[in-house]
Amino acid sequence: MLLQLKDIHTSFTNSRNETFDLLRGVSLDIEEGSITALMGGNGSGKTTLFNIISGFHKNYSGSVIFDGHNLKRLPPHAIASLGIGRLFQGGQLIPGLTLLENLQLGAPDTNDNRPLSSLLKPHQTREADLQKKNKAIESLIQLFGEGNKYLDKLYDDGSSFSYGAQRLLSLARLMIGDHKLLLLDEPTSGVNQQFFDTIKSIITQIASTGKTIFFIEHNTKFIRDIADSCAILSDGIITEHCPTDNIAWDVAKPLSYNTLIKQLFHEQS
Numbered sequence: 001m002l003l004q005l006k007d008i009h010t011s012f013t014n015s016r017n018e019t020f021d022l023l024r025g026v027s028l029d030i031e032e033g034s035i036t037a038l039m040g041g042n043g044s045g046k047t048t049l050f051n052i053i054s055g056f057h058k059n060y061s062g063s064v065i066f067d068g069h070n071l072k073r074l075p076p077h078a079i080a081s082l083g084i085g086r087l088f089q090g091g092q093l094i095p096g097l098t099l100l101e102n103l104q105l106g107a108p109d110t111n112d113n114r115p116l117s118s119l120l121k122p123h124q125t126r127e128a129d130l131q132k133k134n135k136a137i138e139s140l141i142q143l144f145g146e147g148n149k150y151l152d153k154l155y156d157d158g159s160s161f162s163y164g165a166q167r168l169l170s171l172a173r174l175m176i177g178d179h180k181l182l183l184l185d186e187p188t189s190g191v192n193q194q195f196f197d198t199i200k201s202i203i204t205q206i207a208s209t210g211k212t213i214f215f216i217e218h219n220t221k222f223i224r225d226i227a228d229s230c231a232i233l234s235d236g237i238i239t240e241h242c243p244t245d246n247i248a249w250d251v252a253k254p255l256s257y258n259t260l261i262k263q264l265f266h267e268q269s
């Protein structure tokens with residue numbers, strides 16, 4: 001198992017000083033090389049669960065075991081360097097940096113990270129930068145084909161791209177990284193059909209390189225098309241986790257979300 005969540009509990013205190021238990025014993029296994037979708041109503045705690053895995057939310061009980069490491073006391077950067085990459089909800093390119101610089105942020109640092117190392121070793125730094133640039137360009141070609149439009153826009157500011165394009169390019173950035181597991185928080189939210197299909201193909205391509213993908217998603221068609229399995233977070237626990245092939249997707253109609261989930265898992269079409 002690449003990732004094991006064991007009996008995770010966390011609670012929040014609201015402005016009226018009332019405590020509520022958001023996660024009440026989440027347990028889930030994510031197999032290496034799999035694509036797993038996580039569904040659940042608004043406010044059910046999906047993003048919080050991702051924050052726990054990636055080290056941004058520390059106040060929880062239970063354990064997160066990744067690739068043999070217990071992540072409990074590790075800060076986000078240490079967790080990232082173990083091989084967990086993240087696409088944040090609404091995640092986009094960083095404005096003020098060019099497309100190339102944005103992509104290069106995803107490339108692993110082959111140089112050592114000591115503060116003055118780039119001054120002390122300018123040659124190695126130039127070499128590492130060149131490698132990162134090549135990696136960025138290679139990934140654009142791999143994802144979007146030879147002569148694609150992004151290659152002519154390497155020096156355009158990140159903010160000059162449309163919202164949908166920024167989401168695609170943020171995924172491309174994750175592809176460059178040396179990650180074993182990618183956590184994608186609603187990769188398709190707010191993008192139009194054209195980008196929707198491209199995002200699907202990018203995620204499939206990233207998965208085909210052996211990376212494990214765990215993603216939060218509402219769109220059942222998207223999940224059915226790309227995921228191996230689907231888990232439901234409801235009332236603070238994982239109520240279902242099964243192969244997407246076993247789910248009666250045909251009943252999916254625009255019902256209330258909870259009704260939809262019940263029907264998907266419990267009614268045969």
Ligand SMILES: Nc1ncnc2c1ncn2[C@@H]1O[C@H](COP(=O)(O)OP(=O)(O)O)[C@@H](O)[C@H]1O
Nearest residue numbers: 012013022040041042043044045046047048049
């Ligand atoms: N830092 C926080 N402080 C207080 N409450 C929070 C915090 N983060 C999340 N919550 C609460 O937890 C609930 C679930 O949030 P979230 O994990 O973002 O849900 P989801 O991603 O499933 O929509 C929210 O409704 C919010 O009330």
Ligand SMILES: [Mg+2]
Nearest residue numbers: 046047048089
């Ligand atoms: Mg969320």
